[in-house]
Amino acid sequence: xxxxxxxxxxxxxxxxxxxxxxxxxxxxxxxxxxxxxxxxxxxxxxxxxxxxxxxxxxxxxxxxxxxxxxxxxxxxxxxxxxxxxxxxxxxxxxxxxxxxxxxxxxxxxxxxxxxxxxxxxxxxxxxxxxxxxxxxxxxxxxxxxxxxxxxxxxxxxxxxxxxxxxxxxxxxxxxxxxxxxxxxxxxxxxxxxxxxxxxxxxxxxxxxxxxxxxxxxxxxxxxxxxxxxxxxxxxxxxxxxxxxxxxxxxxxxxxxxxxxxxxxxxxxxxxxxxxxxxxxxxxxxxxxxxxxxxxxxxxxxxxxxxxxxxxxxxxxxxxxxxxxxxxxxxxxxxxxxxxxxxxxxxxxxxxxxxxxxxxxxxxxxxxxxxxxxxxxxxxxxxxxxxxxxxxxxxxxxxxxxxxxxxxxxxxxxxxxxxxxxxxxxxxxxxxxxxxxxxxxxxxxxxxxxxxxxxxxxxxxxxxxxxxxxxxxxxxxxxxxxxxxxxxxxxxxxxxxxxxxxxxxxxxxxxxxxxxxxxxxxxxx
Amino acid sequence: xxxxxxxxxxxxxxxxxxxxxxxxxxxxxxxxxxxxxxxxxxxxxxxxxxxxxxxxxxxxxxxxxxxxxxxxxxxxxxxxxxxxxxxxxxxxxxxxxxxxxxxxxxxxxxxxxxxxxxxxxxxxxxxxxxxxxxxxxxxxxxxxxxxxxxxxxxxxxxxxxxxxxxxxxxxxxxxxxxxxxxxxxxxxxxxxxxxxxxxxxxxxxxxxxxx
Numbered sequence: 001x002x003x004x005x006x007x008x009x010x011x012x013x014x015x016x017x018x019x020x021x022x023x024x025x026x027x028x029x030x031x032x033x034x035x036x037x038x039x040x041x042x043x044x045x046x047x048x049x050x051x052x053x054x055x056x057x058x059x060x061x062x063x064x065x066x067x068x069x070x071x072x073x074x075x076x077x078x079x080x081x082x083x084x085x086x087x088x089x090x091x092x093x094x095x096x097x098x099x100x101x102x103x104x105x106x107x108x109x110x111x112x113x114x115x116x117x118x119x120x121x122x123x124x125x126x127x128x129x130x131x132x133x134x135x136x137x138x139x140x141x142x143x144x145x146x147x148x149x150x151x152x153x154x155x156x157x158x159x160x161x162x163x164x165x166x167x168x169x170x171x172x173x174x175x176x177x178x179x180x181x182x183x184x185x186x187x188x189x190x191x192x193x194x195x196x197x198x199x200x201x202x203x204x205x206x207x208x209x210x211x212x213x214x215x216x217x218x219x220x221x222x223x224x225x226x227x228x229x230x231x232x233x234x235x236x237x238x239x240x241x242x243x244x245x246x247x248x249x250x251x252x253x254x255x256x257x258x259x260x261x262x263x264x265x266x267x268x269x270x271x272x273x274x275x276x277x278x279x280x281x282x283x284x285x286x287x288x289x290x291x292x293x294x295x296x297x298x299x300x301x302x303x304x305x306x307x308x309x310x311x312x313x314x315x316x317x318x319x320x321x322x323x324x325x326x327x328x329x330x331x332x333x334x335x336x337x338x339x340x341x342x343x344x345x346x347x348x349x350x351x352x353x354x355x356x357x358x359x360x361x362x363x364x365x366x367x368x369x370x371x372x373x374x375x376x377x378x379x380x381x382x383x384x385x386x387x388x389x390x391x392x393x394x395x396x397x398x399x400x401x402x403x404x405x406x407x408x409x410x411x412x413x414x415x416x417x418x419x420x421x422x423x424x425x426x427x428x429x430x431x432x433x434x435x436x437x438x439x440x441x442x443x444x445x446x447x448x449x450x451x452x453x454x455x456x457x458x459x460x461x462x463x464x465x466x467x468x469x470x471x472x473x474x475x476x477x478x479x480x481x482x483x484x485x486x487x488x489x490x491x492x493x494x495x496x497x498x499x500x501x502x503x504x505x506x507x508x509x510x511x512x513x514x515x516x517x518x519x520x521x522x523x524x
Numbered sequence: 525x526x527x528x529x530x531x532x533x534x535x536x537x538x539x540x541x542x543x544x545x546x547x548x549x550x551x552x553x554x555x556x557x558x559x560x561x562x563x564x565x566x567x568x569x570x571x572x573x574x575x576x577x578x579x580x581x582x583x584x585x586x587x588x589x590x591x592x593x594x595x596x597x598x599x600x601x602x603x604x605x606x607x608x609x610x611x612x613x614x615x616x617x618x619x620x621x622x623x624x625x626x627x628x629x630x631x632x633x634x635x636x637x638x639x640x641x642x643x644x645x646x647x648x649x650x651x652x653x654x655x656x657x658x659x660x661x662x663x664x665x666x667x668x669x670x671x672x673x674x675x676x677x678x679x680x681x682x683x684x685x686x687x688x689x690x691x692x693x694x695x696x697x698x699x700x701x702x703x704x705x706x707x708x709x710x711x712x713x714x715x716x717x718x719x720x721x722x723x724x725x726x727x728x729x730x731x732x733x734x735x
Contacts, residue, residue: 387563412654417563474564478573485574489582493589495541502533 033216034058034125036089037134038110039071040117042206047075047119059123061130065137067121072141076206077164079138081146082193085173087213089124095183106186109194110211131212138166138210151195159205169196173217262340264316264455266464267351267360268309311464312353313360314421315377316340318453322375322399324368325446333368335375350374356381358458370401379458381418390418392459397435399447406444408435416470421457424472426450434472572653576664576733577645583671584642587724590675591634594682594717598627602689609697616696619703623689626714630682633721637674640725641667646734663733670724677720684713 037059041047050070053059059067072079092098097105105111114120135146142164149157149167159165171189173182193211200207320339323330339346339362350361360377367373376399381392394414399406413434416422428450429435437444457466476484556562602623610617644667650656692706 389563470563475561478570478575481570482574482578486578486582491541495537498537499534502537 033128033218034089035087035128035131035213035216036092037064037123037126037131037210037212038114038120039067039122039208039210040114040120041071041075041208042200043116043118045075045118045206047071047121049119050121052121053123053125057125059126059130061127061133064123064126064130064134065141067123068134068137068141071121071208072138075208076161077142078159078161078200078205078207079142079164079166080196080200080207080209081135081138081166081168082171082189082196082209082211083135083168084171084189084211084213086215086217087173088216088218090218091182091186095186106183107190109190109197113193113197113209126212128214128216132214134210134212135166135168142166151192151199154196154199159200159203159207161205169193173213262342262344264314264466265339265346265348265360265362266311267313267348267353269312269353270309311461313351313358313377313379313458314456314461314464314466315360316453316455316466317451319451320375321450322368323448323450325448330448331368335362335364335367338364350376353458355459360456360458367401372401374398374400376400377456377458379456381459391415392418392422394422394456396438397449399444399449404443406447407438407442408444408449409438410435412436413472419460420468420470421455421466422472423453423455423466423469425454426452427454427472572661576648576656576660579664579668580641580645580733583668584638584645585671586668586675587641587671588634588638588675591637591678591682592631594679595627595631595634596682597679598630598682598684598686598689599624601683601686602627602693605690605693609693613697615700616693616703620689620693620696622707623685623692623710626685626689626710627682629714630678630685630717633717634674634678637670637721637724641670641728644728644731644733648733648735650735660733663731666727666731670727673727674720674724677723678717681713681717681720684716685710688713 048070050067053063092107095106096111097103114122139146144164144166146166146168147157149169151169154167157167169192171192173185197209317336317340320335321332322335323332325331338344347363348361349363350359352359358379360379362375364373364375365371376397377394378396378398379392379394381390383390392415393411395409395411397408397410408429410427414422414424414427424434426432427434428448429437429444430448431450435449455466455469460467556565602620606616606620606623609620644663648656648660650660653661688706688710692703692710695706696703
């Protein structure tokens with residue numbers, strides 16, 4: 001029975017380890033949350049002192065492995081692992097009686113165990129992929145498979161002090177939405193810990209105990225990026241009420257979870273047809289000389305790529321999404337996974353670029369029921385007399401589907417000097433709109449587009465990187481300017497008033513220091 | 525001696541304000557230049573993005589406050605002279621109160637204009653320069669201009685009437701015949717305040733704020 005049981009457990013744990021490993025690989029996104037890890041040994045066993053991590057230091061996988069190695073080499077080989085679903089250091093500060101209310105603590109057994117242990121190890125911040133894989137690490141180091149238990153089954157188990165064993169107790173955490181229930185759950189978990197430790201004590205087997213979790217229970221507080229007017233600060237008008245803000249926060253959280261690093265969409269053209277390559281290599285712009293020179297250079301195989309491609313348009317966004325109005329509801333479709341990401345090659349047929357116009361066409365299939373869906377960005381650049389420089393504008397953003405074109409005009413708000421790229425936190429037509437439908441009966445009125453963290457450049461590209469990004473949010477917002485103007489006026493008024501008051505003098509014409517003092521009689 | 529001069533309140537105040545103002549301008553200008561962000565210096569953006577309400581309310585505030593400053597200054601000057609002259613020539617008291625009334629009229633012009641201009645401020649529902657519309661911008665700027673006009677006219681009118689009234693009181697104390705002629709000078713001085721009011725009314729005659 002034991003062999004079959006252990007075989008099954010081995011297979012289960014192997015699958016679990018593979019699954020956890022796979023999860024680890026996929027969880028590259030937000031490694032900025034941490035899970036605490038607490039380790040202690042039974043009474044009487046002392047481990048060599050390990051230097052605790054510096055304050056604020058996040059312990060990674062390698063470091064955790066080394067800590068565990070040191071502990072398991074010197075200490076008992078029976079490991080009791082209390083694995084909670086979720087844990088954060090905030091759980092301890094909130095419910096551990098850390099504010100002078102020791103009697104309200106939810107962890108009496110844990111604290112007792114730590115105090116009676118001679119060498120506890122507390123790692124307040126272990127990166128959660130590392131803590132997620134702690135079962136696998138212990139399994140490797142002890143060379144035994146984990147046994148999933150609860151306190152009842154533990155009392156039936158006979159432990160041997162010499163052979164290694166890994167006992168895992170899964171502790172729940174719960175939804176975490178209701179504050180009261182979190183404390184109760186933690187108290188319940190602490191009771192389980194207490195029972196287990198007392199059982200181990202009655203068996204008088206030395207053990208090492210670890211208390212950690214698979215995931216953090218709380219996200220780190222992030223700065224709320226409120227997209228204001230054109231992506232800038234929204235000091236003037238706080239739109240909507242509480243529900244709007246909740247929706248906004250949800251949206252930001254969803255976007256943050258999606259954020260990864262990926263390359264921008266590049267539209268390349270043949271280099272030889274443009275004279276810019278010759279200019280770059282210091283040759284003349286005459287076509288024949290250019291071609292001959294490039295031929296010679298290429299045959300000498302200098303650093304020049306014949307038939308090379310020059311990037312002409314660059315686009316990057318954290319999220320591209322469209323909504324269409326169907327029977328009173330807005331249907332949502334996220335275009336980001338088909339445009340950006342590792343190994344995603346967007347189809348750019350129909351794009352074009354030249355010195356004054358650039359058009360980027362993103363072709364999609366099967367978007368919101370439309371077989372061929374195109375998202376077109378049309379930009380143009382020209383010289384403007386008053387500012388005496390060249391500017392480029394995003395003239396239109398078009399959605400083409402089933403032969404219908406929905407056009408948004410963006411030239412009013414989306415512009416930047418021609419040498420720079422344009423970047424904006426939020427380019428939409430419904431939330432602080434930068435894009436407006438071409439006309440009031442345009443099909444664009446049935447659509448909503450939303451581009452988050454949007455950056456585009458269609459002209460004067462050198463290499464395949466964006467130039468300096470001219471942000472849509474300036475340094476001073478209109479509110480700041482208005483405040484400054486009014487404050488300046490007040491300061492002027494104050495100055496004037498102070499000047500007036502300071503030139504008031506008491507009359508001293510009739511002062512006579514040597515004469516008799518003025519007497520004011522009390523009685524008539 | 526330089527230290528004593530510096531300890532003078534006026535000197536500290538004016539050097540402080542001038543220093544703050546010019547250093548702000550210098551630093552802002554330097555930043556625009558160094559970071560090649562000169563293209564962001566956009567007066568049109570400033571004028572269209574700032575709310576017309578700010579301009580309107582600045583106009584209203586300036587209308588009343590500058591007029592009151594003028595009236596106060598005038599009364600302060602005239603009042604001191606009347607009281608001082610009245611010690612030796614008590615007969616001037618009653619007649620010279622008309623100078624005070626001329627100064628007070630300036631403040632009344634100011635408050636009437638402030639009320640008239642503030643009645644023109646209406647709510648509008650646009651948030652972008654296109655949706656706000658040219659008429660609302662015109663309203664905001666007109667109200668600001670009218671406030672400035674009436675404010676500064678009344679400011680200087682008040683001071684003028686005050687100084688003339690002060691002279692009138694002292695002349696009257698010396699020789700009672702002089703007062704009537706000096707009153708004509710005061711009337712001319714008072715007229716300029718009225719000019720300011722008329723022009724301000726003309727400026728706000730075409731104001732129509734709202735949707």
